[in-house]
Amino acid sequence: MKVEFYEKVFIALSLVMLAAFAVFLFISVQQHGITLVGPTQRVDPATMLSEPPFDDPGVVETSDGQYLATMIARMWFFTPEVITVPVGSTVTFQVASPDVIHGVKILDTDVNVMVIPGQVSTSKHTFDEVGEYLIVCHEYCGTGHQGMSGKVVVIGADEVDDGAGEGADEGSPDALLPGGEEIAVPEAWRSTEGGRS
Numbered sequence: 001m002k003v004e005f006y007e008k009v010f011i012a013l014s015l016v017m018l019a020a021f022a023v024f025l026f027i028s029v030q031q032h033g034i035t036l037v038g039p040t041q042r043v044d045p046a047t048m049l050s051e052p053p054f055d056d057p058g059v060v061e062t063s064d065g066q067y068l069a070t071m072i073a074r075m076w077f078f079t080p081e082v083i084t085v086p087v088g089s090t091v092t093f094q095v096a097s098p099d100v101i102h103g104v105k106i107l108d109t110d111v112n113v114m115v116i117p118g119q120v121s122t123s124k125h126t127f128d129e130v131g132e133y134l135i136v137c138h139e140y141c142g143t144g145h146q147g148m149s150g151k152v153v154v155i156g157a158d159e160v161d162d163g164a165g166e167g168a169d170e171g172s173p174d175a176l177l178p179g180g181e182e183i184a185v186p187e188a189w190r191s192t193e194g195g196r197s
């Protein structure tokens with residue numbers, strides 16, 4: 001078989017390009033730490049609502065500026081529906097569903113996961129801008145699907161201590177203060193601390 005000279009050149013160029021694409025793909029995956037979504041944890045959809053951590057969904061600060069949001073996606077709402085964090089926080093979302101497949105897409109972020117019953121889906125985002133970020137379910141899940149939404153409210157550091165931090169651990173008023181800053185607790189509170197209900 002005779003292959004023309006120019007044909008050989010183009011075949012060679014095509015092979016070089018394919019090799020280059022493979023190399024660039026490999027480098028970018030390494031650089032950006034891109035991984036496939038994997039099941040991080042499994043749960044039993046039938047019992048998850050009565051077992052930790054999904055028996056107590058909400059937001060907790062795990063370390064300075066790091067939050068863990070435990071969410072339930074079900075027909076047809078998210079629990080909690082509103083997540084409030086101070087600006088600059090890195091929030092790890094762990095979501096599970098006790099019924100059907102749902103999705104969690106947080107607009108203007110790269111949080112975009114499928115929530116499959118039996119698995120815990122996790123995703124992480126750092127909220128650098130104050131504002132409200134809509135959370136939507138983007139997997140059709142039944143007749144109430146279009147109304148299934150929530151939001152992440154990112155508040156400024158100056159708003160943190162004026163009561164805007166609903167959703168935070170009510171037992172510790174300083175839960176949302178960035179930088180581990182202490183706030184003055186009236187003496188009267190101290191004596192009853194732990195005894196409040």
Ligand SMILES: [Cu+2]
Nearest residue numbers: 102137141148
């Ligand atoms: Cu849904």
